Each structure stands twice: as structure tokens, then as C-alpha cells.
Amino acid sequence: MHSSIVIQLPQIIRREATTIAITVCPVTPSFAAEIGDVDLSKPIEPSDLSAIKDAFAKYAVLIFPEQHLSSDQHLDFARHFGPLETTIALFRKDAQLRVSPEFADVSNLNPHNEVWDKESRQRMFQLGNRLWHTDSSFKRLQARASLLYARLIPPVGGHTEFADERAAYDSLPDATKRRLTSLVAEHSIFNSRARLGFTNFSEEERQGMPPVPQVIVRTIPESGRKSLYLASHAGRIFGMPEQEGRALIEELVAYATQRQFVYTHRWRVYDLAIWDNRCTMHRGTEFDDLRWKRDMQRATVCDIANSCEQEGIAVEAA
Ligand code: OGA
Ligand code: MN
Numbered sequence: 001m002h003s004s005i006v007i008q009l010p011q012i013i014r015r016e017a018t019t020i021a022i023t024v025c026p027v028t029p030s031f032a033a034e035i036g037d038v039d040l041s042k043p044i045e046p047s048d049l050s051a052i053k054d055a056f057a058k059y060a061v062l063i064f065p066e067q068h069l070s071s072d073q074h075l076d077f078a079r080h081f082g083p084l085e086t087t088i089a090l091f092r093k094d095a096q097l098r099v100s101p102e103f104a105d106v107s108n109l110n111p112h113n114e115v116w117d118k119e120s121r122q123r124m125f126q127l128g129n130r131l132w133h134t135d136s137s138f139k140r141l142q143a144r145a146s147l148l149y150a151r152l153i154p155p156v157g158g159h160t161e162f163a164d165e166r167a168a169y170d171s172l173p174d175a176t177k178r179r180l181t182s183l184v185a186e187h188s189i190f191n192s193r194a195r196l197g198f199t200n201f202s203e204e205e206r207q208g209m210p211p212v213p214q215v216i217v218r219t220i221p222e223s224g225r226k227s228l229y230l231a232s233h234a235g236r237i238f239g240m241p242e243q244e245g246r247a248l249i250e251e252l253v254a255y256a257t258q259r260q261f262v263y264t265h266r267w268r269v270y271d272l273a274i275w276d277n278r279c280t281m282h283r284g285t286e287f288d289d290l291r292w293k294r295d296m297q298r299a300t301v302c303d304i305a306n307s308c309e310q311e312g313i314a315v316e317a318a
Contacts, residue, residue, distance in 0.1 A: 022048050024055045031164040032061040032263040040064060040272065041073045049080055056145075057222040060276040061162050061263060067149070067272045071297070074149050074272070075102055078299035081145045081274070085136060085300040088189070088209070104135075104298040106148065108289040118290055121200075128192045129284045131232035132163065132257050134277045135300055138189040138233045140212045143277040144303040150267045152295035157287030160265045161257075165228040165279045168256035169217065177226075183216045184308055184315050185234040185249060192232040213238065213315040215307045216252070220279050227279035228256050229307060238315060257281065267296075278303065 023036035033055055038048055056062055069077075078084060086101045096111045106129065110116050116123045136143035148160070169177070188211040190201060216237075218229045230253050237245030264285075265273060275282060287294060308315050 022051050022055075024051070026059070027063070028059075028263050031059055031167065031261075032063065032162065032265070033059040034063045034065060036065070038064065040067045040077045041069055044077070044080070053222075056274065056276065057220075060164060060166070060280050061265070062274050063265065064272040064274075065268060066270050068270060069149060069272065071100060071103070074147065074297070075299050077272075078145075078147045078301055081147075082301040082304070085139075085143060085302055088136075099297055102299060104300060106284075106296040106298050107152075108292075108294050115290060115293060123289070124196075124198045124200075125193065127196055127198070128189075128232070130286070131192055131195060132253050132281045132283045133192060133231040133233055134229065134281050135298075136277070137187045137214050137229070137231045138191075138209060138212060140306050142212075142214065142303050142307060143300045145274055145276055145301045146298050147272060147274045147300075148296055148298045149272045150269055150296050152293050153267045153269055154287040154289075154292035154294050157285060158289075158292075158294050159267065159285045160273070161283050161285060162263045162265065162275060163257045163281045164261045164263070165230065165256055165281060166220070166223075166225045168258075168261050169226050169228045172255075177217070180217050180228075180252075182311075182313055184213045184238045184313060185216055185230075185245070186211045186236050186238065187214050187231060187233040188212070188235060189233060191235040195232055211235070212306070213308050215311045215313060218278060218307050218311055220276070225279070228252065229278065230256055230281060253281070278307075 020037055022038045025034040025036060027033055035052060035055065038044070052062070075084065084102050087104050089097060089105065097105070098109060098111045099105050108116050110122070135146045189209050190206060193199065215229055217226060219226050230249065232253070234249045235246060236242045237248060
């Protein structure tokens with residue numbers, strides 16, 4: 001009698017341990033959610049992974065608080081969403097990497113782990129993250145998802161804002177939706193940097209990242225929802241006078257980043273955030289980057305094909 005109770009107890013504990021599912025806690029009704037009851041440093045249960053993917057299709061920004069991750073664990077989790085990108089810092093002739101090339105180093109630190117210099121090229125380049133954008137839309141194979149992990153954050157500022165481009169699209173008048181469908185913009189990393197007056201790139205660097213076409217309206221396969229696809233990397237629009245296309249991009253980015261579409265993430269150390277680059281824009285906010293260290297690394301997952309190809313739109317050569 002007594003011994004049978006002793007034998008049953010561990011079984012009950014074990015059964016409970018495997019049936020605790022993830023917790024999805026909405027931060028906004030349909031755009032951002034926090035995910036609890038999952039430890040991303042461990043191999044992930046298939047049922048948990050599919051619940052995370054369902055949440056990711058509904059919300060487009062997920063926050064996983066209190067994750068203690070090595071670089072490899074961070075990358076392993078990212079690989080569940082697709083193949084990894086490597087950093088574009090490799091294209092910059094001056095770049096010395098502080099972290100491995102599978103990461104975008106979004107910190108304000110130099111290779112010696114010190115705060116960067118005021119005039120450093122790395123700092124000028126990274127100021128581009130303060131403009132609304134979606135990651136790697138300047139690559140022919142753009143990013144599907146980004147996973148940004150906070151190791152060290154400043155005491156004030158340095159938030160990240162996210163804009164829901166599905167909600168922005170839904171709110172457009174029907175005539176505008178029709179007008180934007182099948183428009184294609186030319187994206188280039190040098191467009192976003194030129195917006196800040198940073199044009200100091202060699203011919204070799206420019207040739208390493210030629211401009212690419214991207215649609216302005218796209219459909220997200222997992223949810224069937226339509227979304228605007230915009231970024232400060234966008235320049236002209238094919239088939240329009242250059243000035244008119246650029247003016248339309250400015251206008252759309254301003255429209256798509258109105259407060260009602262925006263969630264601001266205030267980082268805590270050990271937050272991992274994942275966002276869907278296909279249907280969101282984001283930007284970093286200011287902080288005293290010459291005083292405080294902000295150590296963030298981003299793993300980035302490629303999309304399955306160029307957005308024009310996914311939408312079945314042929315683009316004539318530029
Ligand atoms: C990024 C990015 C902004 C930030 O990691 O892609 O744009 O707040 N980050 O660091
Ligand atoms: Mn970014």
C-alpha cells in the first residue's frame with residue numbers, strides 16, 4: 001500500500017511536465033504577444049513549435065522573455081523558421097566582426113567590446129536602423145523573420161518600434177488597394193543610407209549590393225492576409241517617374257506607421273523578439289549610444305523567394 005504510492009508519484013509529475021503547453025499572452029489584440037512556459041535553450045517539443053508558429057501567423061511580433069541563450073541556441077531556434085542569412089557587414093571592407101557571421105551585430109560596440117567612436121563608420125551605417133524598414137528587403141532574397149536577442153540594454157531609450165503592415169493595408173481605401181496592387185519598387189541599402197546623408201561607399205561596395213525589385217503589396221501564405229511591404233530601402237517605383245515613385249513611398253511609409261499600427265517594445269535583458277519581416281516594419285529609437293552599452297544580436301531567416309516571384313509579378317530589367 002505505502003510502496004505503491006511512492007511508485008506512482010514520479011509518474012504523475014512526469015505526465016504533468018510534458019503536458020504544460022506554451023502560454024500566449026497578447027500584448028496588443030492582434031499584433032504582438034508574449035510567449036511563456038517555453039525554454040528555448042532546450043530542444044523544442046513539436047507541439048510547442050507548432051503553437052509558436054500559429055501564434056506567429058496571428059501576431060507578427062512575438063516576445064520570449066527571460067531566455068538564457070548561447071549563440072548556438074539562438075541560431076538553433078532561428079533555424080526552425082528557415083535557412084539563416086549571413087551578415088552584410090562582410091560586404092563592408094572596413095568591417096571587423098565582433099560576433100559570428102550568422103548574426104547581425106546590432107550593438108553599439110566595437111570589436112574590443114567598447115562603445116563605438118562618435119565618427120565611426122559602423123555607427124554611421126547602423127543609424128539606418130533608426131529609419132522605418134524591414135530587414136534585408138535590399139537583397140533579392142529578402143528576410144522572412146528576424147530574431148533579436150537582448151544581452152545588455154541601456155537604462156533609458158533604445159526601444160524598438162514595430163508597425164503592423166497588414167493592419168495598415170486593411171485600412172486603405174479600396175481604390176488605393178487597387179492602385180498599389182502589382183506595383184514594384186526598387187530597394188537598395190544605399191537608398192536608406194543616402195536618406196541620412198551617408199554616401200561614402202566604394203564602387204566595390206556598391207557593386208556588392210545591387211538594387212533589387214520588391215512588390216509593394218504581398219500576401220502572407222500562412223494567414224492569407226495581405227500586407228504592405230515597405231522600407232526606407234525603397235527608392236523608385238517601376239513604371240513611374242522617379243520623383244513620383246519616391247513621393248509615393250514616403251507617403252505610404254508615413255501612413256503605415258501611424259500610432260494605431262505601432263507597438264513599441266521596451267526591452268528587458270534576455271528578451272528574444274521575433275518579427276515577420278514580410279508584414280511589419282520596425283525601427284530602433286534613440287539612446288545615449290556614446291555612454292551606454294546596448295548589446296543585441298540578430299539572427300535572420302531568409303524568405304522562400306523574391307517577393308515579386310511569390311506574387312507572380314514579372315519585372316523588366318531596370
Ligand atoms: C534590427 C533592427 C533596431 C533596434 O535588429 O534589425 O533594426 O532597435 N534593430 O536595435
Ligand atoms: Mn532591422
